[in-house]
Amino acid sequence: MTVYDRDPHPEARNQGGTLDLHADDGQLALREAGLIDAFFRLARPEGQEMRRLDPAGRLLGHHVPAEGELFKPEIDRGRLREAFSGWSPPMLQMITDNDGPYVDRPLFALPVAHAWEHTPSVTLLGDAAHLMPPLGVGANLAMLDACELALALAGSATVGEAVGVYEKTMLPRAADTARLLENGAGALLERHDKGEIAEARWDG
Secondary structure, three states: OOOOOOOOOOOOOOOOEEEOOOOOOOHHHHHHHHHHHHHHOOHHHHOOOOEEEOOOOOOOEEEOOOOOOOOOOOOHHHHOOOOOOOOOHHHHHHHHOOOOOOOOOOOOOOOOOOOOOEOOEEEOOOOOHHHOOOOHHHHHHHHHHHHHHHHHHOOOOOOOHHHHHHHHHHHHHHHHHHHHHOHHHHHHHHHHOOHHHHHHHHEE
C-alpha cells in the first residue's frame, strides 16, 4: 500500500497553531499505533481550559480541566508531526515564541455530501476525502480514517475488500459531520458581527 501526502516533509509549510485530539477519535488512532503515551508526554492538558466571554469582555463561563482530565488535550501541530523531538526548551522557545509574518489561510470545504465512485485499489482519507471548515474536527477525523483503514487492511483478504469496508463507515460519518459544520465558519463570523457570545481558548 502507498500513502500520498501533499507535503514532501514536515518543514514544507507553516504548521499553524495547536489542535486538540479527542479521546473518541484522534486518540483512538494513536492508541492503535502505540503512540498514546508519547502523545500525553507532549500534550498540554491545561489547554482544555475554556472561557466564554461576551463582546465587552465579561466572563460568561469558565471550564477548568479536572486533575487527570485527558479528553482533548492540546498539542502543537509541529510536535505532533513528533519534528522537534528531543530539542531543549530554550531552543523550542525560539520557534514557539516567534510571532512571525502574517500568513493568509483561505478557508475551503468540499460539498456535502461528497463521495466518489468506488475503486478497489485507491481511496481517500482526511481532508482529501472530507475537507470541512476548521472547527476542531479535521485532524481527529483524519486520524480516525487512517486508523480504520489500517485495521481494515489488516483484517481483509484483499485491498479492494479493505477499501470497501473502510469507505462504508467513513463516507456516512464524514457526511454527517460535514452537514453539522456546513457554513460553520460563516456562522461564527455572523455571531461576532451581531455582538453575540464569543468563545476564546486560553492555554495555561
